[in-house]
Amino acid sequence: MSSTAAPEPKNEQEVIGIYRQMNSELQGMVQSFTKFEMDRNEHRLVEETLEPMDPDRRAFRLVGGVLVERTIREVLPTVTENRKRLDDLIEQVKTQMEAKQKDVSEWKAKYNIKTQEEVDAENKKR
Incomplete structure (x- = not known):
């Protein structure tokens, strides 16, 4: 397995x-990704x-639950910087999700785990 090796199961x-825990972690990552x-x-x-507005126009920004009055000139760089940080964070979470998905798939293949949907699909083919 790639990122986090799970201990060898006894039964x-x-x-x-372990499979359910890995899926749960993956779902948490998906939720974080969506929120970001x-x-x-x-x-x-x-x-x-x-951006198209007058830079000296009043703008209000919520800082720690307090609404603060500033100008667009003061607010816009902060908003842009925060968006760039979110872009980076989204890429990190995306990479982690891909690694976790790979781990889940490998675990599933290693122990021949089938979901109920997969079992139902196989039964319909027969």
Whole structure:
């Protein structure tokens, strides 16, 4: 396995437990990825809205739950920097998700694990 080697299971229950845990971790990564993408899209929308406006126009920014008055000139660079950080974070999470997906697939193949959907599909073919 590539990134995190799971301990060798002693019985079938452990195999299934580790598989479920790996899938759970993967789902958590997918949720984080989705949240970060939504945040990035919001930042991009704010950038697109503010860029054509007068840089001296008032803008309000939420900082730690407090609404702070600034100018677009002060706010826009921060929004842009935050969006760039989110871009980097999304790429990192995407890489981690791909590695985890590979681990899950390898584990599934190694122990010949089949989901209920796969079993049902095989039964329909017969």
